[in-house]
Amino acid sequence: MGAMTEDEVVDFDEEAHSANLEEFEREHLRYKFEKQELLLEALIHPSFRHPRMPQLSYERLEHVGDSVLNLLVTRELYSLYRDCSPGSLTRLRAANVDNEKLARVAAKHGFHRYMLGLTPVLHQQIRDFQEAILEYPVHSSGLVDTPKFLADIVESVVGAIYVDSNSLETVWKVIRPLLEPIISPETLKVHPMTELLEWSQKKKLKLKFVTDSLEDKTRVSIFLDETLVGTATCGRRRDVVKNKAATAALHYFKATMV
Template sequence: MRLMREDGGMYQYMRVLFLDEEEEKEKEKKWLLSLKEVEDIIGYKFSNKNLLREAFIHTSFYYPEEPRECNQRLEYIGDSVLNFVIDTELFTLYPDSPPGVLTRLKSANVDNEKLARVAAKCGLHRFLRHQLLGLDDWYPVHSNGLIDTPKILADTMEAVIGAVFRDSNSVDTVWKVFKRLLEPIISPQTLKVHPTTELHEFCQKNRISIRFVEGSNNEKNSTYHVVLGNNNEVIGTAIGACKKEITKNRAAKAALDHLKSTIS
């Protein structure tokens, strides 16, 4: 659409982002029909289709006519429900496990990396309405905290969980639907310790003093060093265009590998 303004006999044109109304309605219709595939993927039929629709509208999606709902509220309730059902399952499965172990198990089963991987595996990102570049190219791999996974995929998974809960009003239904998708559930036997935690445990056992030193950071890169406490020797360094937590884990992994090879 072009907006025209007469100014001294000259027409000035301003290009305005505007989706053709009929074209948008047709896109909306096709998208709504495609959401039936989501029901097949998760094995649940919604009574209220609007909840399913809302779960797949990201905040970045642009509506020219009027602002509409997005999936943030469903993501919020989905996060809480997921934590509850995982807590309940772990508490039941491992009656002798102390709270610390249960907490680590829950964190591993509901972290962004795992949820993003599940969403990608199920292809849920294909149905998300958004204005983000490159989303279809994001295929997360489980990395034990060493790869920066797209949070939007985890958020979508939580929004769908929230939608199922609001539609069914039943945490039992939520668990029945999503247990299959979340499997394998990480157990005490398969639980991997994040590199930072493993490094601290290794150093404590071997009476080694270390500290993390944050290097120069900018908008594109973050840097972390692991330094021995007694002589300031750098034993692990990581530089990455990712979250600080990921860079810190990579530095810890490098330091841990160095210490293990040195001591052994």
């Protein structure tokens, strides 16, 4: 994931890339930027060094897009589900804007093909992700290792369109079709961690969670009194480890207590 070498910077063909971005606007976004440099910025990986603007990366626009997307999805769910409890609305919104959901959007519509700065390691992460989600057609509820930058660039593109248009309605028109299928109360699955916490509250079990940082992995262990009821060890993503440990604990309880 290291920075580009000087050669790679010099090799960057601005004109060709600008034509690529026009293709992306036309074929995927169906939105024409007033300021194409915003779209360019939205698709620059932090490891890439732009010859004229070395500080540029998608991160600032991602920060804006995160909030824009949150509000757009909130508005939509608020008016679609008038009888939904506030708790369900929150879970529904979370599932529709979480990293896995957004990374699915990027992977499906090939956002990464227009990025600058993707290394072989990142390309491999995309392929692994694309393979892993085949098991879960809508959402894995936290069991798949999601390359965060794929989610980030959906947010940064949303941020770029918002800064370019200054109009929530414009952004929604562009992004709404890309978010399909929007997760509904019917297709929403509960995260294993949430299910475990609800289960333990209902049964009045006092669970103990222990997180160890090992060499380059994280281990989460869940204890009931002194009995280990679930554990998982994973690489990069702490939340995936937690969800896998919770899944294991749920299996344990369902096998021994129901």
